[in-house]
Amino acid sequence: MRLEAITWDRLGDLLAERLLDLKPADGSPWPRIAFDGAPAARPGDLARRVSEALRIRGRSSLVVGTEGFLRPASVRLEYGHRDVESYYSGWYDTGALWREVFGPLEAGGDGSVLPDLWDPAADRATRSPKVRLPPGGMLLLHGPFLLRHWFPLDLSVHVALSPGALRRRTPEAEHWTLPAFERYERESDPAGAADVLVRADDPRHPAWGG
Template sequence: MRLEPITWERLTDTLADRLLDLKTGDGSPWPRVAVDGARAGGTGELAARLADALRLRGRTPLVVGTEGFLRPASLRYEYGHEDVEAYYSGWFDTGALWREVFGPLDPGGTGRVLPDLWDPAADRATRSPYVELPPGGVLLLHGPLLLDHWFPFDLSVHVRLSPGALRRRTPEGERWTLPAFERYEREVDPAGRADVVVRADDPRHPAWNGAPDAG
């Protein structure tokens, strides 16, 4: 894959411009965007940048992080605190994401989205209020391992780190998750599946594979 240097500012401006004309695959009035990748790659920061750029263009964004849809600790740690298989396939409540985030944004949906469900620090429900996303509003879902659940994304951005960069930038206490990302690369090929690939080994100098087709 050929990648070219770009600044974060130009990257977010270009993506935001494309989102203004993006046609959803199923006729939904709400474009749904994935910002996929390890937290060490700055997916949350990129989603926030995109949200700011969309607001400047008169569109309403809704940023949702998968960390707000973790399963309770009793389920996440059922097989220990560093079980790679549990992290890969059982930490995130994908059923709740389908029900509370994607379902309301289906064609004919209400647009009434729950932005988070579970507080992992307190290990209890967040009790956050629902958010009404108006037609034309854009969902920006960020987090790891997003492209393996058949979520109906209309645009997918994968923030890619080389294995060495991922290890260096992952906090020591989270490095036990690295085999899950190796498996994700091997089984899902997120760079091959995503519409946009951003290499962020050096966060000061990103590179990408070019502007996506708005159609």
């Protein structure tokens, strides 16, 4: 894939323009877009930038982060605070994402999405009210490992970091998670699988293609 240098503002605008014409293949009236990437790549920043660009263009969207769907600490940390396998396969409640986020956006759904489920700091349910997306409104989901779950996505964006950049930009206390991202690269090839690839090794000067 050929990549071109771009600014973050311009990238947000171009992605928003592309999404305006996006039609879900399954007949759903709500396009579902993933912004995949390690926390150090900050895919949520790009999702929020695109959301603002869509708002300016008169389109509704809802930004949902998978950090709001972490499992309770008793489950997430059952094998310790630094268990790589648990982090890779068990930290995020994918069942709840299917049920509370993707389910309501299926063809025939009511568009009422739960924006988050669990507060990991307080380790309790958030009790957030559901948000109803109008027809044509877009789900902008961001988080790590999104392209390994077969979510019903209409477009995927992977914000990539080289191994060196990932290590530099990940806090040292979280370096134990790096093998999980190496495994994700091997097993899922997110850079090749995504519809849009963003290289963010230099956070000031991204490049993109797709």
